[in-house]
Amino acid sequence: MNKVFPSAAAALEGVVADGQLLAVGGFGLCGIPEALIDALRDSGVKNLTVISNNAGVDGFGLGKLLETRQIKKMISSYVGENKEFERQYLAGELELEFTPQGTLAEKLRAGGAGIPAFFTKTGVGTLVADGKELREFDGETYVMERALVPEVALIKADVADMSGNLRFHLTARNFNPAAAMAGKICIVEVERVVATGDIAPDDVHLPGIYVHRIVHNPNPEKRIEKRTITEKAGV
Numbered sequence: 001m002n003k004v005f006p007s008a009a010a011a012l013e014g015v016v017a018d019g020q021l022l023a024v025g026g027f028g029l030c031g032i033p034e035a036l037i038d039a040l041r042d043s044g045v046k047n048l049t050v051i052s053n054n055a056g057v058d059g060f061g062l063g064k065l066l067e068t069r070q071i072k073k074m075i076s077s078y079v080g081e082n083k084e085f086e087r088q089y090l091a092g093e094l095e096l097e098f099t100p101q102g103t104l105a106e107k108l109r110a111g112g113a114g115i116p117a118f119f120t121k122t123g124v125g126t127l128v129a130d131g132k133e134l135r136e137f138d139g140e141t142y143v144m145e146r147a148l149v150p151e152v153a154l155i156k157a158d159v160a161d162m163s164g165n166l167r168f169h170l171t172a173r174n175f176n177p178a179a180a181m182a183g184k185i186c187i188v189e190v191e192r193v194v195a196t197g198d199i200a201p202d203d204v205h206l207p208g209i210y211v212h213r214i215v216h217n218p219n220p221e222k223r224i225e226k227r228t229i230t231e232k233a234g235v
Helices: 008-012 034-043 063-067 083-090 101-113 176-182
Strands: 021-024 048-051 071-076 095-098 117-120 134-137 140-146 152-161 185-194 213-216
Touching: 008 034, 008 185, 008 213, 021 176, 034 063, 034 152, 034 185, 063 083, 101 117, 101 140, 101 176, 152 176, 176 185
Parallel strands: 021 048, 021 152, 048 071, 071 095, 152 185, 185 213
Antiparallel strands: 117 140, 134 140
């Protein structure tokens, strides 16, 4: 089976639509599907609810979709690197479901595992728990969190074979496997495509059963989110 599409735009065709719930992999700018995000912007779909740890930075990653106002709501755990994200939220132009990072990861994992909800102590006694069911277990209070099951997941991996078996590169794995497993349809952007069977079974990080479409982007920009340099005397 060959799941490779000729372009990111072709891979999104017939899949994305206005008003959808999407999950987008990555952590900051690490492991984000750059070409798929650009194609999503160019598709013109709007009123999206996007699950992602954050929303890129101004002018890059999901920040591009914030600039074009295609996102109506973010489900995220961190907003500090994107001034447009902050501005839209404070101005009441963007909805935000602020979710602790571990809880966000577990909500996606639960969605992929078919678990509708789970209990956690994280957020009890804070705004995170407002309006949610609380329950006691062994004398401790827990809050119930619902799983996330996005209609489409856009993720990034290092290598895919033609059947969609994936291998990620170090920390660029981050939220990508969880987003892929939770999504009803998963589209992956990869830097290398190899023949089915070329990835050793023990090296497969995500089985191809979770992947529906593949886009080959051999030369992503891979911006660095922030670089801080300590100045040294005489240098």
